[in-house]
Amino acid sequence: MTRTRRPSAQTVAVLQALAERPDDWHYGYDLCARLGMPAGSMYPILIRLADRRLLETRWESESVSGRPPRHLYRLTATGRAYATANAAATSTTIPATTNARRSAPPRLGSA
Amino acid sequence: MPVLLLIASMAVVAGLWLRRGRSDGDTPTRLVTAAIPALPAHRREWGQAMVAELAQVHGRAQRWRFAAGVLRVVLFPPPRHPGRALPVAAAGVTAATVATIAAVREVPNLSVFVATLSLLLCGYATVAGTRSARPRRSLPHVIVAAIAVIAATAAVATVLRVAVTHPAATADPTHVFSVLFAALLTGYLGFALAARRLSDGAVPWWALAATLASGGAWALTTLATSAVPDGVSAFLSPVATAATLAAAIGASATAADRTTGVRAGALTIALSAPLHFAAGMTAQLRVHHDTLTNPYDIAAFPHSGYPDAASYLLSDAIAGAILTGFVLSPIVLGVLALLGAAAGTRLRQLGTRSAPGR
Numbered sequence: 001m002t003r004t005r006r007p008s009a010q011t012v013a014v015l016q017a018l019a020e021r022p023d024d025w026h027y028g029y030d031l032c033a034r035l036g037m038p039a040g041s042m043y044p045i046l047i048r049l050a051d052r053r054l055l056e057t058r059w060e061s062e063s064v065s066g067r068p069p070r071h072l073y074r075l076t077a078t079g080r081a082y083a084t085a086n087a088a089a090t091s092t093t094i095p096a097t098t099n100a101r102r103s104a105p106p107r108l109g110s111a
Numbered sequence: 112m113p114v115l116l117l118i119a120s121m122a123v124v125a126g127l128w129l130r131r132g133r134s135d136g137d138t139p140t141r142l143v144t145a146a147i148p149a150l151p152a153h154r155r156e157w158g159q160a161m162v163a164e165l166a167q168v169h170g171r172a173q174r175w176r177f178a179a180g181v182l183r184v185v186l187f188p189p190p191r192h193p194g195r196a197l198p199v200a201a202a203g204v205t206a207a208t209v210a211t212i213a214a215v216r217e218v219p220n221l222s223v224f225v226a227t228l229s230l231l232l233c234g235y236a237t238v239a240g241t242r243s244a245r246p247r248r249s250l251p252h253v254i255v256a257a258i259a260v261i262a263a264t265a266a267v268a269t270v271l272r273v274a275v276t277h278p279a280a281t282a283d284p285t286h287v288f289s290v291l292f293a294a295l296l297t298g299y300l301g302f303a304l305a306a307r308r309l310s311d312g313a314v315p316w317w318a319l320a321a322t323l324a325s326g327g328a329w330a331l332t333t334l335a336t337s338a339v340p341d342g343v344s345a346f347l348s349p350v351a352t353a354a355t356l357a358a359a360i361g362a363s364a365t366a367a368d369r370t371t372g373v374r375a376g377a378l379t380i381a382l383s384a385p386l387h388f389a390a391g392m393t394a395q396l397r398v399h400h401d402t403l404t405n406p407y408d409i410a411a412f413p414h415s416g417y418p419d420a421a422s423y424l425l426s427d428a429i430a431g432a433i434l435t436g437f438v439l440s441p442i443v444l445g446v447l448a449l450l451g452a453a454a455g456t457r458l459r460q461l462g463t464r465s466a467p468g469r
Contacts (some may be wrong), residue, residue, distance in 0.1 A: 029177070038179075039180025040181070044184060044187075
């Protein structure tokens with residue numbers, strides 16, 4: 001029997017941010033800025049989501065001079081369903097930083 | 112005062128090293144780029160992703176904050192096999208408990224050391240077991256791992272021998288040295304075992320050659336001649352210095368890469384320090400400390416609480432060997448490795464320019 005752990009509030013926040021525009025590809029740093037979450041918390045979440053095949057990743061195909069190509073993230077179909085399932089259950093437990101950011105949300109970067 | 116000057120000079124050199132090479136980016140970029148190879152191979156792409164994102168972060172404070180987050184991920188990447196954690200940890204805690212009980216019975220003065228060391232090793236094994244994919248077992252890395260384990264075991268064995276022959280010498284009422292020694296040994300062992308992720312090609316071979324050469328020379332010097340290491344100067348012996356420099360210069364010149372030289376030097380230090388500690392303490396045990404000759408010791412011994420001069424001197428020797436052999440000397444040797452790696456890279460560049468047909 002496989003036991004599924006309930007995701008953390010931070011994970012749910014990341015899922016929701018990704019699910020708001022599920023067809024768009026998102027940058028890691030923009031997700032950090034949007035959710036007020038440090039990279040040290042954001043990337044482990046993204047890594048775990050990708051490990052569980054809830055998140056698909058790709059590198060930027062368009063080369064931009066002066067900077068390396070960036071990594072992009074988007075929920076898979078399974079990830080979207082997972083995000084929807086968890087959104088209602090944990091909507092009241094999103095961290096205060098996330099709610100604070102929501103009062104004046106910067107535009108989420110997407111590709 | 113000399114120690115403060117030593118540390119200050121090391122900080123200056125490290126600062127200069129971090130500030131140089133502006134073409135490689137600012138300090139957060141250089142730190143992050145240098146740390147990424149420490150990620151497990153299957154997480155390397157994520158490291159590159161974080162480096163690429165750092166290029167988009169503006170503002171000094173934000174860049175440092177993002178770099179700190181990346182370093183956190185490098186140090187504690189999400190485990191690949193979280194299911195292994197519980198059984199490995201349970202086995203480790205069981206082994207640690209057994210070892211501690213045995214220590215309490217046989218060498219009570221070392222019980223805190225044994226408990227700390229075994230728990231730290233248990234933690235290391237748990238982390239390594241959950242984060243690794245399939246370990247790459249190339250010959251040099253297997254030899255490096257074997258020497259690292261042998262060196263750490265030899266260091267522990269010599270302290271156990273002191274505890275058996277002179278129990279009072281290993282008394283540590285504050286437990287500071289017990290915990291410090293356990294943490295240092297685990298750190299050195301962990302660094303050496305992690306070399307398979309950090310090093311390729313020239314690094315392990317140069318480090319192995321330098322370690323075996325210096326270990327042999329050190330053992331001959333201390334064991335054959337009964338020369339007892341004393342103080343920082345003894346641990347900064349020409350043997351250790353030459354070995355570190357040779358590894359750093361040789362590896363960087365071979366690979367035409369400064370980082371390779373620094374890693375070879377660092378691995379040499381990590382492998383050599385426990386070996387030198389074991390050889391030095393073995394030499395100390397061979398000397399019959401029946402009488403005190405130092406005026407300070409003669410004055411201090413009656414108030415020290417030690418039952419005999421040998422225990423008093425050996426206790427002092429162990430504490431000194433831990434601090435000098437695992438802390439102070441490696442700092443100085445680390446700076447030498449930096450300088451040696453820079454010199455090796457420069458030598459390679461000069462050699463390439465002067466080569467015929469260039």
